[in-house]
Amino acid sequence: MFIxxxxxxxxxxxxxxxxxxxxFSSYQRNPDLYDEIYDxxxxxxxxxxxxxxxxxxxxxxxxxxxxxxxxxxxxxxxITFQVYGDSNVQEKxxxxxxxxxxxxxxxxDIIERxxxxxxxxxxxxxxxxxxxxxxxxxKIVPIDLITSSANYLDQMNGIxxxxxxxxxxxxxxxxxxxxxxxxxxxxxxxxxxxxxxxxCNRTALKKALFGVFNHYQTYSVTNYAENLLELLESVKPKGxxxxxVVVITPGMYNSAFYEHSYLAKTMGVELVEGRDLFVENDxxxxxxxxxxxxxxxxxxxxxxxxxxxxxxxxxxxxxVPGLFAAYKKGNVTLANAPGTGVADDKAVxxxxxxxxxxxxxxxxxxxxxxxxxxxxxxxxxxxxxxxxELVIKPVDEAGGYGISIGNKLTKAEIEKVKAEIKENPRxxxxxxxxxxxxxxxxxxxxESFEQRHVDLRTYxxxxxxxxxxxxxxxxxxxxxxxxxxxxSSQGGGSKDTWVLKK
Amino acid sequence: xxxxxANNLFWMGRYIERSEHVARYLNxxxxxxxxxxxxxxxxxxxxxxxxxxxxxxxxxDESKFLxxxxxxxxxxxxxxxxxxIISTVKLARENANSxxxxxxxxxxxxxxxxxxxxxxxxxxxxxxxxxxxFTSNIAEMTAILRGKIRGTLxxxxxxxxxxxxxxxxxxxxxxxxxxxxxxxxxxxxxSHGDKFSKSFEWTTLLKCAESYDMMRRxxxxxxxxxxTLEFLILNPNCPRSVMNSLNQVNEHVRMLNxxxxxxxxxxxxxxxxxxxxxxxxxxxxxEKDIKSFIEDILDSLVKISNKVDEEFFNY
Numbered sequence: 001m002f003i004x005x006x007x008x009x010x011x012x013x014x015x016x017x018x019x020x021x022x023x024f025s026s027y028q029r030n031p032d033l034y035d036e037i038y039d040x041x042x043x044x045x046x047x048x049x050x051x052x053x054x055x056x057x058x059x060x061x062x063x064x065x066x067x068x069x070x071x072x073x074x075x076x077x078x079i080t081f082q083v084y085g086d087s088n089v090q091e092k093x094x095x096x097x098x099x100x101x102x103x104x105x106x107x108x109d110i111i112e113r114x115x116x117x118x119x120x121x122x123x124x125x126x127x128x129x130x131x132x133x134x135x136x137x138x139k140i141v142p143i144d145l146i147t148s149s150a151n152y153l154d155q156m157n158g159i160x161x162x163x164x165x166x167x168x169x170x171x172x173x174x175x176x177x178x179x180x181x182x183x184x185x186x187x188x189x190x191x192x193x194x195x196x197x198x199x200c201n202r203t204a205l206k207k208a209l210f211g212v213f214n215h216y217q218t219y220s221v222t223n224y225a226e227n228l229l230e231l232l233e234s235v236k237p238k239g240x241x242x243x244x245v246v247v248i249t250p251g252m253y254n255s256a257f258y259e260h261s262y263l264a265k266t267m268g269v270e271l272v273e274g275r276d277l278f279v280e281n282d283x284x285x286x287x288x289x290x291x292x293x294x295x296x297x298x299x300x301x302x303x304x305x306x307x308x309x310x311x312x313x314x315x316x317x318x319x320v321p322g323l324f325a326a327y328k329k330g331n332v333t334l335a336n337a338p339g340t341g342v343a344d345d346k347a348v349x350x351x352x353x354x355x356x357x358x359x360x361x362x363x364x365x366x367x368x369x370x371x372x373x374x375x376x377x378x379x380x381x382x383x384x385x386x387x388x389e390l391v392i393k394p395v396d397e398a399g400g401y402g403i404s405i406g407n408k409l410t411k412a413e414i415e416k417v418k419a420e421i422k423e424n425p426r427x428x429x430x431x432x433x434x435x436x437x438x439x440x441x442x443x444x445x446x447e448s449f450e451q452r453h454v455d456l457r458t459y460x461x462x463x464x465x466x467x468x469x470x471x472x473x474x475x476x477x478x479x480x481x482x483x484x485x486x487x488s489s490q491g492g493g494s495k496d497t498w499v500l501k502k
Numbered sequence: 503x504x505x506x507x508a509n510n511l512f513w514m515g516r517y518i519e520r521s522e523h524v525a526r527y528l529n530x531x532x533x534x535x536x537x538x539x540x541x542x543x544x545x546x547x548x549x550x551x552x553x554x555x556x557x558x559x560x561x562x563d564e565s566k567f568l569x570x571x572x573x574x575x576x577x578x579x580x581x582x583x584x585x586x587i588i589s590t591v592k593l594a595r596e597n598a599n600s601x602x603x604x605x606x607x608x609x610x611x612x613x614x615x616x617x618x619x620x621x622x623x624x625x626x627x628x629x630x631x632x633x634x635x636f637t638s639n640i641a642e643m644t645a646i647l648r649g650k651i652r653g654t655l656x657x658x659x660x661x662x663x664x665x666x667x668x669x670x671x672x673x674x675x676x677x678x679x680x681x682x683x684x685x686x687x688x689x690x691x692x693s694h695g696d697k698f699s700k701s702f703e704w705t706t707l708l709k710c711a712e713s714y715d716m717m718r719r720x721x722x723x724x725x726x727x728x729x730t731l732e733f734l735i736l737n738p739n740c741p742r743s744v745m746n747s748l749n750q751v752n753e754h755v756r757m758l759n760x761x762x763x764x765x766x767x768x769x770x771x772x773x774x775x776x777x778x779x780x781x782x783x784x785x786x787x788x789e790k791d792i793k794s795f796i797e798d799i800l801d802s803l804v805k806i807s808n809k810v811d812e813e814f815f816n817y
Contacts, residue, residue, distance in 0.1 A: 077607070078599075078614040252600045264603035271603040276504050287505045289659065289758065289814040 023060050024052070026448045027440060033451060034178040034437040036101060047102050047500065050215045055099065060447055067098055067442060070204045079200055081255050095493030096201055097441050098208060101454065101475045102216070108499045111174060111182060111458060112469045114366030117356060119170040119460040119467070122189060122343050124359040126166040130156045130339065140358050141351050145375075148426055149348075150396055151341030153304065155311060159328055161337045163235030163464035168299075168335035169228070170460045171195075174366065176437040183367045183434060184352070185455065189336060189344045191301050194474045194494075195224055195459050196259040201496040202472070217501040219471035224459070225266035227470075231463030232297050235333050243296035243333075245269045246286065248277070250302055250318045260301050274302070279322030282329045297333040298323075304338045346395040346429050347373065369434055374425035383421065383430040387414050390430040392421065405484060407433060436484055439495070441477050453478045455486050456497065471499040507604060508663045509815040510597040515651075515667025517594035518613075521587050521620075522644035523675035523710075527556050527682075528577060529637035530709045542690040543702050546570060553577055556682035557585045571629040578636065579625050587640065591620045606654040609647070616643045662757035665750060666810060673747035674803050676711055676734060681796045683707035687727065704730040711742045731792070732785035744799060748777040751806065758814070769809045776802045 029038055037048040044052045055063075074080070074093040082089050103111070128135050129146055136143045146152055171192025173185045202221050206213065229245060236243035249260035251273050264271035276286050277295065285292035300307060306316040311324035326332045342348070348355075350371035353364045372379040372390070383390060387406045394402040404417050421428045438451035458473040475495040476486035486492040535549040542548055550573045554560050557577055561568060580586045595617040602610055619639060628636050648668075655661045687701035704725040708714040717725060717733045717740075738745045755770045764771040780799075788795045 075618070076615050077611050078602075247603075252596075252602075257599075258602075261602040265607075270504055270507075272504060273506070276506055289503050289505050289508045289663075 036437050036439040047104050054212050066208045070208045097495045100496040100498050102498045104500050105502050115172050115458045115460045115469050116467050117365050121356040121359050123166050125355050126343050140354050149342045153339035156339035162237045162333045165235050165462050166337040167340050172458050175455045178435040183369050187344045189340045193256045196262040198472050198474050205496040218498040221472040224470050227468040229267040231461045234463035236296050240296045245297040246272045246295050247299045248272050274318045274320050277320040279326050282326045282331055284326050284332045299335045346393050369431045372430040374421050374428040380425050391433050392430050394427050453484050472497045503659050505815050507601045510601045511663045512667040514594050514597035515664040516671040517590045518647050519668045519671035521590040525637040525640035527710050534706050539702050552686050574629045588620050604660050608654045609650040612646050612650045662754040665754040669747040669750040673744045677799050679710050684792050699727040713742050745780050752777045769813045772809050
């Protein structure tokens, strides 16, 4: 089966008639949607042509076979999540698509520069609102937006995080609208996840279809861990020579545990749980087989509220008592810093163009989706009158929860949403319904390729005077036909994403 | 290495080793009984009782009739029996999971495949005609696991902890098998004039320990009680012997503590002491009172394991 993909001289041009009978023959293209591989006239775009030829040579049964092999490889490697049933626990793999998404270097350059710009602006914004609050005093961002945010931590006021970095790791969710331009949907700067799937997807694709890599010069994605470690080491606490870095996880039953263990393993650092650490005289130690060992940098995959029961939620068993006191003294680095959640709030998002301008004196490289604030009376009025053409989002929810898409609601549902907004306008923002671009995606049920909406999460790492963007990112796919929500918690899948070299 | 994770790795090693020994015990006893030379050893009830005895869950009621399928299911695939193979494999994988960042991808994948193999093995097939297939697959997969441990891990403290777990468990399981077969040899005496010292059960025991061929090569004689015990307990070159396991534990504890002299409260000291005791034993001493020997060695192994726990896993 591999032989078929490797030795067959597929470089030769294949007649359209031949392709018609193959795996793309039943592909239905909706001309109203922006298709990543077809242009408006229905011709395959240049960068996808070779890939299209190679895939087009194969029958559906070849593809089904490869697909099931790739799936069993994920299963055997234990790259799974658990579904708790009545009597037993089932393990499932994350849906993964063997048809990659390709981004050429020109488009990627915009994405990369834009991601860095946003991450840096967010970092400066966080420093400001936890120190002098100039942007609030200058009335660029309304003060009550910050003070009313559940994610603003008073405890962070006046604290200088080592290296001056708050959002060490930022996951920026980007879409392509039907105007062909990239828009940022949201910034995730608490504990953005998914990067391990970027690497797994690549590994799986390389194993299944290695021949295709002969025709494309694609950037590697396996350098993420080494860059992450280097940048985490660059923000070590003062007075530390060679820092001891650890990753802290809520434990093996957490749905992202695979990712936590993957990152620790590839960085070559310890994966700890709260119970492995303790604080003495405001220094953090881990309990090893040879006694206590000091810890300097903690890449934490535990939410703010759970990191220290003495300072935040007292019922948290995941955190480390006294950790925040050690942090305040500057004896340990937390990545990301506590309190970053205030800046990835969907209400703050709407001020991103102004925030970028204010701190960097630059125009935003990536577009923001126009946003209506329900907290402003005139905009609230517009939203209530136009719900059917808007997406309504709660400002402080992650994972795609609580989102209402106007044109999918019944009359009764519209009334319900209206009532909810009126009750707590601060809690909601509204945006025009963006048309996410679509990409051919293999669908198990129909055994064929169909159009599905996709987005892209990029991973940006900030260190002391250095930054890194992973050249790839996670393309998430909404597997349900017509669905716009791509989050894995809502049944989304993912694709390998190739960034081409010049 | 984190103390908690070291604990996980130690038990991962123990559970991998345990599942293999239990599987082999089932396989060898069942199949060698089919054409055993005496009626007692051929008796299915006798074999099933021996299996339960070895597992540490003996059936006390001598008049009770054991159903073959029930016993096999209970030892092989019953998730509610903490001693069953499926339970030990689950625990092996769970321990591997929480140390996943420290072990190689190759080792983890092999453990994961092992787990899925056992978990998805159909119960009806196993109790009817799958015993050989199931147990021989376990033996093969555990051999792969040992290969991955040896061949893909850094030979540092992670490796040392796993190897200590494996070898303490191996010595324990071999001693349990000796105990069980010693018991069987006593019970099967008398029928057809089969004397204790020349019991067919010694051959079975050697096969259970995968040491029969090498034992024949070494002694060039039919196994007797004394040669079997000598080989499985005292021969340092037999990879399944208690002596060999103790040597391995001793070697690996030294990787954790490279100093020359040990505090007399340390694990290394205790292991060295137990090891030295067996190095200078002779088999006639053991044969005089096998029962006390078995109790003593199991007791020493428990003490060693507790000491490891106390010294390395508790801070």
